[in-house]
Amino acid sequence: MLPLELLQTSMARSVLAIEPLVAAKMLTAGKADPLARLRIYQNNTRSSLTAVLMAVFPVTVRLVDERFFRFVASEFIRRHPPAESRLARYGAGFPRFLKTIDTLSDMPIVAETARLEWTIAEALDAACLPPRILAEYDSTNLGPSPDILLQPSLRLIVSHWSILSVWTAHQQEAAIDQHSAWTRRPQRVALWRAGDSVRLVLLDRANFAFRHSLKHGLGLEHATGRALALDPAFDLLAALVRLFGDGLVTDVRIPRHPLSN
Amino acid sequence: MTRAFQSLAIPATAGIGLRSPHIKEMLSRRPSAGWLEVHAENYMGDGAGVDALEKLRETYPLSVHGVGLSLGSARGVDHDHLQRLRKVCERFQPDLVSEHLAWSVADGAYLNDLLPLRYDEEALAIVARNVETVQDTLKRRVLIENLSAYIAFADSSMNEAEFLAELVERTGCGLLLDVNNVQVSAHNLQYDAEAFIDTLPGDSIGEIHLAGHATNQVGADTVLIDDHGSRVPPVVWTLYQHAISRLGPRPTLIEWDTDVPVLDVLLGEAMWADMLSASIMFNRKQAARQTAAARPRPKPPLVSFENEAGTGMPVLAAFAAAKAGPAMPLALPPIQGEYHAAA
Numbered sequence: 282m283l284p285l286e287l288l289q290t291s292m293a294r295s296v297l298a299i300e301p302l303v304a305a306k307m308l309t310a311g312k313a314d315p316l317a318r319l320r321i322y323q324n325n326t327r328s329s330l331t332a333v334l335m336a337v338f339p340v341t342v343r344l345v346d347e348r349f350f351r352f353v354a355s356e357f358i359r360r361h362p363p364a365e366s367r368l369a370r371y372g373a374g375f376p377r378f379l380k381t382i383d384t385l386s387d388m389p390i391v392a393e394t395a396r397l398e399w400t401i402a403e404a405l406d407a408a409c410l411p412p413r414i415l416a417e418y419d420s421t422n423l424g425p426s427p428d429i430l431l432q433p434s435l436r437l438i439v440s441h442w443s444i445l446s447v448w449t450a451h452q453q454e455a456a457i458d459q460h461s462a463w464t465r466r467p468q469r470v471a472l473w474r475a476g477d478s479v480r481l482v483l484l485d486r487a488n489f490a491f492r493h494s495l496k497h498g499l500g501l502e503h504a505t506g507r508a509l510a511l512d513p514a515f516d517l518l519a520a521l522v523r524l525f526g527d528g529l530v531t532d533v534r535i536p537r538h539p540l541s542n
Numbered sequence: 543m544t545r546a547f548q549s550l551a552i553p554a555t556a557g558i559g560l561r562s563p564h565i566k567e568m569l570s571r572r573p574s575a576g577w578l579e580v581h582a583e584n585y586m587g588d589g590a591g592v593d594a595l596e597k598l599r600e601t602y603p604l605s606v607h608g609v610g611l612s613l614g615s616a617r618g619v620d621h622d623h624l625q626r627l628r629k630v631c632e633r634f635q636p637d638l639v640s641e642h643l644a645w646s647v648a649d650g651a652y653l654n655d656l657l658p659l660r661y662d663e664e665a666l667a668i669v670a671r672n673v674e675t676v677q678d679t680l681k682r683r684v685l686i687e688n689l690s691a692y693i694a695f696a697d698s699s700m701n702e703a704e705f706l707a708e709l710v711e712r713t714g715c716g717l718l719l720d721v722n723n724v725q726v727s728a729h730n731l732q733y734d735a736e737a738f739i740d741t742l743p744g745d746s747i748g749e750i751h752l753a754g755h756a757t758n759q760v761g762a763d764t765v766l767i768d769d770h771g772s773r774v775p776p777v778v779w780t781l782y783q784h785a786i787s788r789l790g791p792r793p794t795l796i797e798w799d800t801d802v803p804v805l806d807v808l809l810g811e812a813m814w815a816d817m818l819s820a821s822i823m824f825n826r827k828q829a830a831r832q833t834a835a836a837r838p839r840p841k842p843p844l845v846s847f848e849n850e851a852g853t854g855m856p857v858l859a860a861f862a863a864a865k866a867g868p869a870m871p872l873a874l875p876p877i878q879g880e881y882h883a884a885a
Contacts, residue, residue, distance in 0.1 A: 284616070284664070285616040285659075285660065285664050285665055285668060286616035286617060286648075288616075288660060288695075289615065289616055289645055289648035289657075290648050290649040292648065292657060293648035293649045293651055293653060294649060296653050296655070296657070297651060297653070306696065307695060307696055307697070308693045308694070308695060308696060309693065309694045309695070309696050309731070310692065310693050310694070310730065310731065311730060311731050312763075313730075313760075313763040313765065314763070315693050317760060317761075317763065318692040318693045318730070318763075318765065319692075319693060321692045321765070321767070322653075322655055322657060322692065322693075325654075325655040326653045326654055326655050329654045329655065330654050333654075362651035362652065362653070363651065363652040363654065364650060364651070364652065365610075365620065365622070365652055366583055366609070366610025366611075366612070366620075366623060366646065366647065366652045366654075367583055367586050367610070367623070367626065369583075369584075369587050369589075405589050405590070406588065406589045407587070407588055407589070408588035409588075409590070409593070433588070474589070474590070476590055477589075477590035477591075
């Protein structure tokens with residue numbers, strides 16, 4: 282008789298179809314064939330995890346057709362099952378997995394759109410803190426380079442492909458021209474959670490760099506320097522007003538140890 | 543982040559599983575539902591659902607039901623996941639916490655399904671250790687739910703009910719009796735569903751689950767699939783009646799996870815559970831009164847409708863009177879717990 286740990290390992294590999302089914306003599310199922318019953322567990326695991334991926338990547342499903350998505354998802358689940366039971370974290374590796382699929386090698390925008398969808402899923406699972414307004418700091422001397430803390434759900438994603446255009450086109454129910462938005466045009470996207478939905482905006486290089494620096498805690502001076510290096514006409518005041526207007530600022534602090542960058 | 547909630551005890555009436563399509567309506571309507579149960583894993587992040595549950599927790603008693611601890615894993619429970627469960631409990635301060643007698647993690651993979659154990663001394667020692675770890679970490683008693691199964695292990699040395707009874711004895715945990723799971727497993731593995739319930743230590747059962755299942759035909763095999771995708775079927779109501787007749791009223795949850803219907807359907811199913819439970823308790827009271835009355839002097843066969851108006855369920859008194867006293871056993875075992883009329 283197998284020790285329980287070995288038995289469970291063997292069963293898990295059977296359920297994931299990594300190894301042949303376990304020996305029928307180990308199992309009982311009334312008058313039924315126990316191996317046929319074991320396939321119910323295989324099906325439950327595959328179908329429930331496929332449903333998880335389809336919920337996270339709805340636009341990707343539409344881009345590649347549901348039947349193909351299900352096929353790819355089955356392979357992904359078999360090779361990369363969840364490592365933990367918190368399924369909100371399952372699917373992080375799926376965009377990268379899509380890049381390895383030969384059939385999709387001439388459609389890199391599929392994996393890139395999946396990357397955007399995963400980023401949206403991450404944002405939707407992040408906290409939404411009360412936003413601060415600019416007027417709160419009217420009479421506060423914050424020094425030359427305060428730390429500006431942004432919403433934890435803010436994500437910044439850059440792609441060589443027009444991922445936001447593709448994603449937006451698939452938000453409407455109307456039939457769309459599948460290839461009209463598949464252009465190789467870099468897009469920089471900021472997205473964050475707003476209640477139970479997500480807001481997405483396109484940014485230019487300077488504003489993207491500005492928000493990127495702030496998100497990583499590098500301070501206002503560093504963020505402004507990065508933005509100006511990319512665009513000498515960068516408008517700091519407009520960028521700050523927009524940041525507050527988007528509800529992205531959660532706190533402004535004087536740094537305890539000014540950064541030397 | 544943690545806020546103090548008023549302590550709200552879960553009553554021995556029916557509640558519903560909170561599902562995402564219903565959250566907005568629950569927040570706006572605040573319908574009369576005895577209590578709510580949520581899956582712990584859905585509230586381990588910081589998404590909008592967490593904000594909503596904090597609001598609902600102010601109004602409704604809450605049960606947190608884990609689906610991912612894998613209490614049956616030979617390698618023990620995942621420490622990180624247990625800490626996440628602890629944080630969920632600290633955040634929402636539920637009245638009940640439950641998990642499953644199952645395993646879902648092995649070989650570094652989470653299978654997103656609940657697999658049965660080989661019921662033997664080795665597994666009992668492992669599960670008891672894992673349950674004790676969970677109870678020590680959460681600093682509370684947890685309820686352990688029986689499983690719906692499609693297979694069993696030939697080398698099991700006891701059945702699932704005996705295993706659960708021994709687990710209660712060793713760990714002091716409570717039990718969550720999923721009546722639908724009993725029906726599904728009893729059919730699939732061909733054992734007596736009522737005998738399963740009768741084997742469990744009744745005083746330890748702190749909650750009951752009700753749900754629907756699907757019936758699949760695979761060749762000559764008719765297999766019941768625990769899909770939580772339909773109304774509670776008559777055979778499960780009958781088994782529920784058996785359980786309540788033995789146990790008395792218990793907090794009873796309507797579970798619905800696939801093809802989730804409109805909220806009113808769940809609330810309607812909860813109402814039926816309350817009605818059935820109240821009806822059973824009413825009949826027991828009637829029978830007990832008749833037995834007592836029969837000793838000094840005979841009573842008329844029909845019960846006075848007016849006499850029962852104080853139960854809060856006059857319709858049941860009328861119903862019972864119209865039935866003209868069904869045959870009830872004269873000696874009924876005492877039932878612990880208060881009678882709760884449906885709200």
